[in-house]
Amino acid sequence: MQAAQTRRDIILAATRLFTRQGYAHTSVTDIAREAGVAVQTIYSSVGSKARLVTAMLDEVDTIAGIPPLAAELIRSTDAGHVIDLQTRLTRQLNERCQEILVGLRSAAQVDQAIAAAYADGHARHIAGARRGAERLAELGALRPGTDVDTAAVALSAFLWLDTWVQLTTDHGWSFDRAEAWLSSSLRALLLAE
Template structure:
């Protein structure tokens, strides 16, 4: 009996994680398609194939669910996988390319939900923290890359890490990428290449 209990416990944990993942995936899709305000907890429960009490037990209220989407979006957008690749970069051009690839992948895979959340935040106070958290992750990530470039001695004369971080944060923002893709018809390949070429010219020796 002693060996079966850990197995059952692990199985329950895996089931709970899968239920949570289904709920977050359903919320992510519905928020992007119908909008945050028009999506109720019952809609999310139905789409995830669970009961409303299960949604509350697994994730929490609708506001808590929205906040949990930040980590879910990062995972869906390949942030953690690409971050590991960034850490392995040994040259400044490689680091910059991998960083811009991370930004490109996140926006290409998750741009719809990020736009939906940002737009809804103007009228939904619950989403203000979600937008702030996403912006914070982006800013921290770009400033960390700028600091690494400085440690490599790769920044141009007169460009300190703070300035480099600010430039990267603005140029690689979702707003910039959306404008190029949605308004000017660029492909994500073109956006990534342009960011790498432009930031290389602006920041690197």
């Protein structure tokens, strides 16, 4: 558990520094100092500086508790529950990892390695929305006239990082309120009566 926490601390420290200083201007020594560990600890627990970028995305999934929610979503036979799980999954991602996600997006503007990692995260979001839409279609639950592509776009757009930031930061909503509103809105938009 301590090794996992140290790894997480290193990844979060790297995220902060990559965001502030840029990937190219951040050394492994800088990351070690920020995380409060030895340089060798970074190499033994995460790997190279380039590997840190990929590890950021992997760590985000772990911190947010994505794997069990995604598995439950695929097994669920209740369409409303599928939407609730999809919303919960993105809530946890944003509630627990918003700093990492916003930091990656910011740093992606100036660094190609981080841009590639951020693009991978964006692709994961779109693929997850598609899986949720496909599950709703498998259950025969989509509103008449709504196809899988439209449902996937709706899930992706409603549950994207910017939507969560706008609701919870710009408008000051609690994550509970935002989750309830997004889930009920998606149910009304996508599900048959």
